[in-house]
Structures are given as structure tokens and as C-alpha cells.
Amino acid sequence: MAALDRVQIAKVGKRYGTERALASVSLELRAGSMCALLGHNGAGKTTLLGVVSTLVRPSAGAVTYLTGDTKVTGADVRREIGLLAHASLCYGELSATENLELVAGLYGVPANAQAIAALLDQVGLDPRARGREARTYSRGMLQRLALARALLTKPSLLLLDEPFTGLDRGGALALGEQLGALKAAGAIVVVVTHDLEAIAGRTDHVAILRRGQLVLEERTEGRGAYSYDDLKDLYHRHAS
Amino acid sequence: MLRHAFRIAWKDLRIEVRSKEIFATMAFFGALLAVIYTFAFPRDDAAVRGAVAGMLWVAIAFTGTIALGRAFDRERENDTMRALLLSPVPRLSVFLGKAMAMAVLILAVAVICTPLLALWLNAPLFAYPGELALAIVLGVVGIAVVGSVFAATLLKVRSRDVLLPVILYPLLVPLFVAGTKATASLVALHPNLDAAHYWIGFLGIYDAAFLVLSLWVFESLVIE
Amino acid sequence: MKKLVPYLCLLGAIGLVGSIYLVFFQAPLQFGYSENGRLNGSSLFYNQKIFYFHVAHAFVLFTTVGVAGVSSIVFLAKRDPRWDDVASAAVDVAVAFGAVVLVTGSIWAKAAWDVWWQWEPRLTMSLLLWLILVGYVMVRRFAGPSADRVAAGMAIFGMVGVPFIYSMVGQDSHPASGKEGVVATLGPGMRGAFWACVGTFHIWFAALVITRIQGTRAEREVRELRERGLDLGVLQ
Numbered sequence: 001m002a003a004l005d006r007v008q009i010a011k012v013g014k015r016y017g018t019e020r021a022l023a024s025v026s027l028e029l030r031a032g033s034m035c036a037l038l039g040h041n042g043a044g045k046t047t048l049l050g051v052v053s054t055l056v057r058p059s060a061g062a063v064t065y066l067t068g069d070t071k072v073t074g075a076d077v078r079r080e081i082g083l084l085a086h087a088s089l090c091y092g093e094l095s096a097t098e099n100l101e102l103v104a105g106l107y108g109v110p111a112n113a114q115a116i117a118a119l120l121d122q123v124g125l126d127p128r129a130r131g132r133e134a135r136t137y138s139r140g141m142l143q144r145l146a147l148a149r150a151l152l153t154k155p156s157l158l159l160l161d162e163p164f165t166g167l168d169r170g171g172a173l174a175l176g177e178q179l180g181a182l183k184a185a186g187a188i189v190v191v192v193t194h195d196l197e198a199i200a201g202r203t204d205h206v207a208i209l210r211r212g213q214l215v216l217e218e219r220t221e222g223r224g225a226y227s228y229d230d231l232k233d234l235y236h237r238h239a240s
Numbered sequence: 241m242l243r244h245a246f247r248i249a250w251k252d253l254r255i256e257v258r259s260k261e262i263f264a265t266m267a268f269f270g271a272l273l274a275v276i277y278t279f280a281f282p283r284d285d286a287a288v289r290g291a292v293a294g295m296l297w298v299a300i301a302f303t304g305t306i307a308l309g310r311a312f313d314r315e316r317e318n319d320t321m322r323a324l325l326l327s328p329v330p331r332l333s334v335f336l337g338k339a340m341a342m343a344v345l346i347l348a349v350a351v352i353c354t355p356l357l358a359l360w361l362n363a364p365l366f367a368y369p370g371e372l373a374l375a376i377v378l379g380v381v382g383i384a385v386v387g388s389v390f391a392a393t394l395l396k397v398r399s400r401d402v403l404l405p406v407i408l409y410p411l412l413v414p415l416f417v418a419g420t421k422a423t424a425s426l427v428a429l430h431p432n433l434d435a436a437h438y439w440i441g442f443l444g445i446y447d448a449a450f451l452v453l454s455l456w457v458f459e460s461l462v463i464e
Numbered sequence: 465m466k467k468l469v470p471y472l473c474l475l476g477a478i479g480l481v482g483s484i485y486l487v488f489f490q491a492p493l494q495f496g497y498s499e500n501g502r503l504n505g506s507s508l509f510y511n512q513k514i515f516y517f518h519v520a521h522a523f524v525l526f527t528t529v530g531v532a533g534v535s536s537i538v539f540l541a542k543r544d545p546r547w548d549d550v551a552s553a554a555v556d557v558a559v560a561f562g563a564v565v566l567v568t569g570s571i572w573a574k575a576a577w578d579v580w581w582q583w584e585p586r587l588t589m590s591l592l593l594w595l596i597l598v599g600y601v602m603v604r605r606f607a608g609p610s611a612d613r614v615a616a617g618m619a620i621f622g623m624v625g626v627p628f629i630y631s632m633v634g635q636d637s638h639p640a641s642g643k644e645g646v647v648a649t650l651g652p653g654m655r656g657a658f659w660a661c662v663g664t665f666h667i668w669f670a671a672l673v674i675t676r677i678q679g680t681r682a683e684r685e686v687r688e689l690r691e692r693g694l695d696l697g698v699l700q
Contacts, residue, residue: 390614397610
């Protein structure tokens with residue numbers, strides 16, 4: 001169960017009936033890197049994330065997951081993926097602790113009470129709320145639970161779809177820090193977002209989609225990360 | 241794979257036991273249907289004997305389909321179906337788990353509605369309780385299996401509320417007919433146990449065939 | 465495939481003329497259910513002739529469920545939209561054929577039993593198959609972008625359901641229904657006309673389906689060209 005260190009997206013296309021969501025997108029994701037996937041609404045960012053997370057079958061092309069030189073397939077890939085989306089992916093009728101216990105069971109991850117409590121501390125979920133049903137949580141609390149859920153399985157490929165929406169400035173910055181730490185620890189992080197400020201200073205790889213096509217892919221190649229102005233500039237120049 | 245399926249089924253049932261939303265509303269709906277039937281049909285014994293089998297299975301059909309829709313709607317609320325499919329659990333386990341939970345839920349509703357129908361219509365539904373139970377269990381399993389495939393497939397599809405019955409009812413007709421004929425054979429003035437056994441066997445084969453088919457195509461249908 | 469259509473139409477035209485000749489001039493006039501003595505051919509006369517066309521169209525329903533089911537399986541495996549085109553076109557045309565079955569069935573029922581509808585095995589089976597096909601069309605129409613996938617599922621399940629429907633209607637004991645299998649009740653003089661009709665209407669069915677598939681493909685090509693144009697910035 002080794003961590004993924006490269007994901008190769010090769011000429012991936014996706015059609016939904018008559019609608020073309022993606023057209024021949026090729027991209028490589030590397031360990032220890034944070035990729036910002038940018039573009040207007042409807043450009044195909046969520047679809048691309050869906051393909052990478054194995055939840056959407058590409059109409060053309062393929063995604064290859066590698067650990068070293070070995071290909072990883074099937075359930076082993078899914079074990080390494082963590083997803084943080086706009087929806088919390090948690091059951092409203094269960095409490096935070098119960099949700100995490102369920103996830104641990106599904107992923108085969110040991111889940112004693114201390115480990116779960118420690119994780120919930122790390123994301124900052126109020127201890128008094130942990131026993132309540134998740135549908136009583138505020139948006140911010142739900143996001144924390146969702147983050148805990150994503151981190152519980154120690155994913156090597158972390159996919160985030162608009163994770164900063166609904167968070168206040170403090171929450172967004174805190175999340176940004178968490179992501180930076182994960183990237184430093186060697187994970188592959190992909191963020192789809194419009195909130196360039198939250199990812200500035202941490203992103204070293206930018207990919208911009210427009211109408212399903214990849215119009216720009218750029219890396220800083222060790223020269224640090226993109227600043228807020230860099231990102232804004234790239235976005236305005238290429239996204240439309 | 242089965243272990244994960246049980247885990248998922250248990251999770252669903254635990255949620256339902258807590259909220260009781262689907263069970264309570266569907267049991268009530270089934271009871272209301274029974275009441276409406278009593279007004280729709282004349283009270284004489286012969287007419288009732290002829291009709292009660294059909295009434296029972298129509299009630300199971302309606303409550304079952306609505307329960308399916310509502311149960312899978314829950315997985316839509318926080319996109320938890322996506323979470324299940326994303327996990328390393330085999331996708332067939334997700335299907336089996338949901339189907340098992342649905343079968344238990346719909347069966348629970350049927351267990352409430354059947355005695356009510358027998359009571360209010362004064363019909364000898366329990367003349368052969370073993371056969372009746374078997375017929376209902378097999379029927380409910382069939383609905384749960386086929387229904388779970390399509391309810392999961394339709395999760396993110398437009399018009400899903402109205403399309404689920406449109407898809408399910410034509411496909412489930414053999415099941416409903418078999419169930420009705422089995423029940424009718426048990427309730428008739430001169431019960432025909434051979435016929436009942438034939439139709440129960442039919443239900444069993446139907447369930448087996450569609451279970452195998454569902455296992456084969458579930459992942460293909462549900463992954464976009 | 466495009467070239468096939470004119471030949472199919474020609475063959476179909478010959479078949480149609482031939483069938484009509486066989487049905488009206490060769491096949492015996494009397495047609496009665498002799499087992500129960502309830503009916504005999506004299507009340508039917510020429511009305512019975514509709515049986516040949518009615519059942520031929522019903523056979524097409526069976527063929528369609530098979531074709532749609534198999535194409536859908538291949539479509540789900542390969543995700544090549546051309547297989548989906550086949551299923552979709554076949555079902556669309558078959559819905560029309562199914563309507564013919566039900567209407568001619570009614571006419572025959574009125575002539576034979578003096579009721580507009582009868583729950584006899586053949587009519588019931590046709591109705592149930594037709595409902596599956598209509599359901600497929602509804603799904604395609606209303607399910608949005610994922611319609612192809614969902615409809616494929618319905619076609620496959622429908623196909624697997626056919627043996628169950630067949631055995632279920634076969635169990636129906638109805639005095640007016642006569643023997644179960646259709647072909648078995650045919651007298652020797654009728655077989656020629658019968659199979660000629662079945663063949664002819666399958667040819668027409670194939671011609672219509674192929675034409676429809678061509679239409680779908682042409683639409684797709686136009687759409688893809690438009691996309692290419694938009695991508696290149698040539699179009700707005």
C-alpha cells in the first residue's frame with residue numbers, strides 16, 4: 001500500500017451525451033507539489049477532478065497512477081485518494097465520530113477513539129459537537145469534519161474542489177496551511193478554486209482549463225511558489 | 241466483499257432506525273392505500289378474495305419505489321454516494337449493502353401493511369403464512385435489487401424522481417404478477433398450493449437472474 | 465451501410481407485394497379455434513388476414529428488445545456512441561411498430577371476440593414489451609446528458625426480463641387464447657404467408673432503423689465540426 005508519487009493524465013477526454021466536458025487533456029502530477037486547477041465555471045475542472053478520482057470514466061485517454069515505476073490500479077488507487085469537495089461527504093444522521101469510524105472501517109484504517117479525537121483536534125472541531133448529528137453543524141464545522149474525513153486515511157493524492165467556499169478568511173488561511181503541510185510531507189495536492197489568495201505562496205504548478213481544453217500548464221521548477229499576483233495574471237491572461 | 245456490504249447495510253439501517261423517517265411515512269402510506277382499497281371495492285367475500293392479492297402487491301410496489309427514491313436521496317444530500325464509490329470498498333459491496341438495507345426496509349413496511357389489509361378487508365391472507373412470507377420476501381428482494389441498481393444510476397440524473405418508477409415498473413411486472421398470482425392462489429376459496437409453489441419458484445429464479453445481472457452491470461451503470 | 469437502404473427498400477417492396485398476394489390469395493380463409501367451439505372462421509373472414517401483419521410486427525418487438533439489449537451491453541463496455549445509436553434507433557422505430565401491433569390486435573380482437581381488448585398471452589406480451597420500449601424512450605428524452613447510460617441499463621434489464629414475461633403470459637389460462645405458441649396454431653397453408661410477412665416487416669424495420677442511425681450520425685458529425693470550429697476560433 002505504497003503512496004502514489006506520480007499521476008499521468010494522458011489525452012483524457014469526456015463527453016456527456018452531446019456535451020463535451022473535456023478535450024484531450026494531458027497533465028502530470030508529482031509528489032510534494034500543489035497544483036492549482038483554474039478556469040471559468042463550466043471549463044471542465046470538476047470533470048477532470050472526477051476522472052482523476054476514478055469516479056468518472058473518460059471517453060478517451062487514460063489516467064495512470066504510479067508508485068516509483070509500478071502502476072497502481074483499482075481499489076489500491078482509491079485507498080490513496082482523499083477528496084474534499086463542496087459537499088461534506090458525511091452522513092448528516094451520524095455524529096462526527098461515527099462518520100470517521102465508518103470511513104476508517106471502509107478504508108481499513110485503524111480507528112481507535114484517541115486517533116479520531118486527535119484528528120478532530122487537529123482540524124479544530126469543537127469537542128462538544130463531536131457527539132451530535134452532523135446535520136446540526138454549521139458550514140464551517142462541516143468543512144472541518146470533511147477535512148478530517150479526507151485526512152483520516154492519510155491520502156497521498158489529495159483532491160480539493162472549491163474547498164474554501166463558505167469559509168471565513170481565518171478558516172481559509174488555516175486550511176491553506178494544512179494543505180501546505182501535506183504538500184511538504186510529500187502528498188500530491190490538486191486544488192480547484194477561485195480563491196487565489198488562499199493558495200498563493202504554496203502552489204508550484206498551475207493548469208488552466210478553458211471550454212474543456214488545457215490552455216496553460218506551468219511549473220515553478222523549484223523557484224518557490226506562485227504569488228497571488230502571478231496567479232491572478234495567469235488566470236486573466238488564459239482563462240477566457 | 242460481503243463484510244463491507246454488511247457494514248454499509250448496517251450503516252443505512254442504523255440511520256433509518258434513528259430517524260425512522262422512511263419507515264414511518266411508508267407504513268402510513270401503505271395503511272392509507274389499504275383504506276382507499278376498502279372504499280374502492282365492494283365488501284362481498286368473493287370480490288375481496290379476488291382483489292386482495294393485487295392490492296397487497298400494488299401497495300408493496302408503491303411503497304417500495306418511494307422508499308427507494310427517498311433512501312437514495314439521502315445519499316445525494318451530502319454526496320455520500322460519491323464517498324462510498326470513492327472508497328477502496330469494492331463497488332459491488334456498495335450495491336449489495338444498499339440492496340440489503342432496502343430489502344429490510346421495504347420488508348418492514350410490508351410486514352405492517354399485510355396484516356392491516358387482512359384485517360380491514362377481512363381477507364384470509366394468513367391461510368398459508370409460510371408461503372405468503374416466502375412470496376413477500378422474494379418479491380421484496382427483487383424490488384430491492386433492481387430498484388437499487390436504478391436508484392443509484394439515477395442519483396445524479398435529471399428528472400430522477402419521475403424516471404425511477406418509469407424504469408422500474410415495466411421491468412418489475414413479472415415480479416408483481418408472480419407475487420399476485422402466488423398470493424391469489426393462497427387466498428382463493430380452493431387454495432391451489434401447486435400454483436403458489438410455481439409462482440414462488442418463478443420469483444426465486446427472477447431474483448437470482450436479476451441479482452446476477454445487477455452484479456454484472458452495476459459498476460458500468462453507476463460510474464459516469 | 466448507407467448503400468444498403470435502397471436495396472432494403474426494394475427488397476421490402478417486393479416482399480410487401482409478395483406477402484399481400486400470399487395473404488389474400490394463397491392462405492386459406494377459414495381460421496377457427498376449434499378446441500372450445502367458441503369461434504370459427506366464418507365470423508372472421510377477411511378480418512383474420514390482419515393476423516399476419518399483426519404478428520409480424522409483434523415479432524419485430526422481440527427482435528428489437530434483443531438488438532437493443534445486446535447493443536447496450538456493447539455500448540456500456542466500449543462506450544462507443546455508435547452502439548448506443550443502434551439501440552436508440554431500434555427502439556424508436558419499434559415503438560411505432562408496437563403501436564401497430566396493439567391497434568391491429570384490437571381490430572382482430574373486436575372481430576374475433578367482439579371486445580376491443582383481450583388479456584390473451586400474445587397481446588399481453590406485446591403490450592408489456594411495448595411499455596418497456598416506451599419507458600426507454602422516456603428515459604432518453606428526459607434524463608439529460610446521462611440518458612444514454614441509463615437507457616442502456618433499462619434495455620439490458622428489459623432483455624433479461626423477456627423470458628420471464630414470456631413464461632408468465634404463457635401461464636395465463638384463458639379460454640379464448642387457444643394454444644400458447646403462435647406458430648403452432650398455423651395450418652399448413654398459412655405458413656408461407658406468415659413467414660413472408662415476418663421477413664418483409666423485418667426488412668422494413670431494418671431500413672427504417674438504418675436510416676435513423678444515419679440521421680443521428682450526421683447530427684453528431686455536425687456537432688463535432690462545430691466544436692472543432694469553436695476550438696480553432698474560426699466560429700463564434
